[in-house]
Amino acid sequence: MKQSGFILVAFLSLAAAVGQTFAQNSAKIDRVAAVKQVKAEFLHAWNGYKQYCWGHDDLKPLSKTCRDWYGQSILMTPVDSLDSLYLLGFQDEADKTREYIVKNLSFDKDISVQNFEITIRILGGLLSSYQMTGDKRLLDLADDLGKRLLPVFESPTGMPYKYVNLKTGKISGAISNPAETGTLLIEFGTLAKLTGKTIYYEKAKRAIVETYKRRSPIGLVGTNINVDTGKWTNTDSHVSAEIDSYYEYLLKAAVLFNDKECRDMWEDSIAKVHSYLADEGPGMSKPNVQGREVNADLWYGHADMNTGKRTETTTGALDAFFPGLLALDGDLNRARALQDSMFAMWQANGIEPEVYNYRTGKVEAAGYPLRPEIVESTYYLYQFTKNPKYLAMGKQMLDDFIKHCRTDVAYAGLMSVVTKEKTDYMHSFVLAETFKYFYLLFAPDKTIDLKRTVFNTEAHPMMRSWK
Numbered sequence: 001m002k003q004s005g006f007i008l009v010a011f012l013s014l015a016a017a018v019g020q021t022f023a024q025n026s027a028k029i030d031r032v033a034a035v036k037q038v039k040a041e042f043l044h045a046w047n048g049y050k051q052y053c054w055g056h057d058d059l060k061p062l063s064k065t066c067r068d069w070y071g072q073s074i075l076m077t078p079v080d081s082l083d084s085l086y087l088l089g090f091q092d093e094a095d096k097t098r099e100y101i102v103k104n105l106s107f108d109k110d111i112s113v114q115n116f117e118i119t120i121r122i123l124g125g126l127l128s129s130y131q132m133t134g135d136k137r138l139l140d141l142a143d144d145l146g147k148r149l150l151p152v153f154e155s156p157t158g159m160p161y162k163y164v165n166l167k168t169g170k171i172s173g174a175i176s177n178p179a180e181t182g183t184l185l186i187e188f189g190t191l192a193k194l195t196g197k198t199i200y201y202e203k204a205k206r207a208i209v210e211t212y213k214r215r216s217p218i219g220l221v222g223t224n225i226n227v228d229t230g231k232w233t234n235t236d237s238h239v240s241a242e243i244d245s246y247y248e249y250l251l252k253a254a255v256l257f258n259d260k261e262c263r264d265m266w267e268d269s270i271a272k273v274h275s276y277l278a279d280e281g282p283g284m285s286k287p288n289v290q291g292r293e294v295n296a297d298l299w300y301g302h303a304d305m306n307t308g309k310r311t312e313t314t315t316g317a318l319d320a321f322f323p324g325l326l327a328l329d330g331d332l333n334r335a336r337a338l339q340d341s342m343f344a345m346w347q348a349n350g351i352e353p354e355v356y357n358y359r360t361g362k363v364e365a366a367g368y369p370l371r372p373e374i375v376e377s378t379y380y381l382y383q384f385t386k387n388p389k390y391l392a393m394g395k396q397m398l399d400d401f402i403k404h405c406r407t408d409v410a411y412a413g414l415m416s417v418v419t420k421e422k423t424d425y426m427h428s429f430v431l432a433e434t435f436k437y438f439y440l441l442f443a444p445d446k447t448i449d450l451k452r453t454v455f456n457t458e459a460h461p462m463m464r465s466w467k
């Protein structure tokens with residue numbers, strides 16, 4: 001357990017009271033029934049993708065048309081979904097999908113892809129499915145992909161360019177961000193361990209170290225950085241989009257690879273995040289848009305990375321990974337308090353927005369593209385506390401998710417959490433992550449051994465199968 005200040009202790013009792021009331025008001029959750037429900041809904045979404053877009057990257061569930069990210073398919077949804085199919089127990093479907101992937105997926109394509117997205121979704125998906133099945137063809141695909149992505153690291157700083165052409169190796173995109181320069185080590189490191197090719201580990205490790213090295217004198221990182229010059233082009237610091245999973249991978253690389261340097265970078269960084277980004281204490285929140293009080297007193301906002309001065313009091317759906325990360329680190333006091341805040345943000349509109357101002361209670365970006373982070377945190381909180389309150393929280397989220405986002409053929413994001421108007425897109429992470437974390441929350445406690453397994457940021461489980 002980490003240190004907590006006086007203020008933290010004071011408001012935690014309030015947050016705990018809120019949590020208790022919620023737990024008391026919640027009927028006991030029937031986990032077996034919830035698992036059944038999650039599996040049925042996962043299948044509904046998967047079948048919709050299959051019916052309308054099999055072989056393409058993603059389904060557009062309202063128009064029932066398809067989207068390929070780069071004009072030709074790299075089987076985004078099948079690869080991203082494969083380990084979920086296995087984990088949720090759809091063995092036959094998974095085996096058929098695996099055969100399809102192995103026969104049809106080729107990276108010998110003249111397309112310029114985004115290294116970060118391809119790494120977390122495709123490389124991560126291939127590696128976890130390889131570990132689940134032992135099918136060496138998946139590891140060969142991962143190795144081929146890894147080799148084609150390697151040119152991204154050839155910048156003067158060692159931090160990766162954003163894009164690379166899979167056929168020619170041509171790189172582009174010098175203005176990047178910590179999430180894209182620092183969210184690679186779990187996948188490249190695992191690839192190194194499984195193939196014996198240490199270069200993968202070395203390149204991704206250097207990228208995260210070089211990002212850390214450029215932290216400000218007060219220990220924060222900004223939003224955008226030029227990988228050619230190493231200079232920041234946007235000094236806004238936070239735990240949200242473009243930075244979030246940089247912090248996630250500092251801790252997770254320490255856990256998965258027992259990497260002491262990553263552990264030290266994490267310890268140093270997280271202390272600075274608490275110092276400069278946390279807003280804590282009673283009375284933090286204003287009444288929400290529907291006029292109800294938001295009972296939560298720990299939030300993480302934005303500050304300038306050089307001065308530490310608060311710039312925004314906004315959070316959102318992406319930030320909701322943070323309670324789970326704190327729980328993984330053993331910081332359960334903050335994790336519990338922040339999870340209560342995030343759930344309050346969810347409850348404000350019956351589903352969470354992309355950007356929420358916790359001082360004013362205003363929704364500042366109303367979309368909800370079916371993000372998983374809050375469910376992920378609920379899963380970690382339950383695993384590390386065994387408090388049934390988190391099962392009840394998760395069930396509420398599941399019911400809201402189904403109510404507002406289900407369509408006749410699959411699931412659709414929301415244009416606005418206020419109006420609940422839908423948008424014509426189902427990201428592959430719905431099957432890779434959102435349903436997986438719902439499933440794991442309600443599944444038997446030991447389904448995943450969190451001592452040996454780390455989830456990459458796309459929820460692909462990487463198992464420490466090496467010494």
Ligand code: DMJ
Binds near residue numbers: 318372373429458
């Ligand atoms: C996913 O692709 C990953 O979780 C990533 O880290 C953030 N964005 C989406 C889900 O919201």
